[in-house]
Amino acid sequence: MSASSASVRFIEEPKIGFLERMYIPAIMEGLSITVGHIFKPQVKTEQYPEQEPELPPNYRGVHRLNRDTNDRVKCVACYMCATACPAHCIDIVAAPAPAEWKDREKYPETFVIDELRCIYCGMCEEACPVDAIELTTLYDLTGLSREQMIFDKEKLLSVFDQTTKPDPHRGNKITDPVRTRSGLLGPAAELPTVK
Numbered sequence: 001m002s003a004s005s006a007s008v009r010f011i012e013e014p015k016i017g018f019l020e021r022m023y024i025p026a027i028m029e030g031l032s033i034t035v036g037h038i039f040k041p042q043v044k045t046e047q048y049p050e051q052e053p054e055l056p057p058n059y060r061g062v063h064r065l066n067r068d069t070n071d072r073v074k075c076v077a078c079y080m081c082a083t084a085c086p087a088h089c090i091d092i093v094a095a096p097a098p099a100e101w102k103d104r105e106k107y108p109e110t111f112v113i114d115e116l117r118c119i120y121c122g123m124c125e126e127a128c129p130v131d132a133i134e135l136t137t138l139y140d141l142t143g144l145s146r147e148q149m150i151f152d153k154e155k156l157l158s159v160f161d162q163t164t165k166p167d168p169h170r171g172n173k174i175t176d177p178v179r180t181r182s183g184l185l186g187p188a189a190e191l192p193t194v195k
Helices: 024-039 080-084 123-127 153-163
Strands: 063-065 090-096 106-114 133-135
Touching: 063 153, 080 090, 080 123, 106 153, 123 133
Parallel strands: none
Antiparallel strands: 063 133, 090 106
């Protein structure tokens, strides 16, 4: 299919002057933007680790397993979090609950989260029917080996203990997450109400 010469519009290449060929206007435009940012800074530099960053209240950091009022693990080993996890980083082995635990049939004998595999999406937290698993606002997660980054039940419960008491390293601030109730958008989207 050929186009007629009447429907084709030929354009000429724009003439580039000496200054444009030397990139002078482009360099001056870039320098003006840089100087503008120097005198009107829009980015605030935080002096981490000397200055702790201000994280949003719905930040999703290190996982924790919550305890109930009797200081037992709150998890009922329903496998909802492991099923909802898109990264398949949660592994649970269930066991029958002791006879004195009248409120549940099962509990997790082992509960393991591979923190290196996790994408911190919060799907486990959303899926949990008893609010047993939460993502905290702790962000400084380090390990010297892969094994240290695999959190078992005891380590996840110790994160609960660590986040529910005042932290002297953070100015006695309690780092308990705000996602303790669910709203229209889910617990991770809710902001805390100021009392």
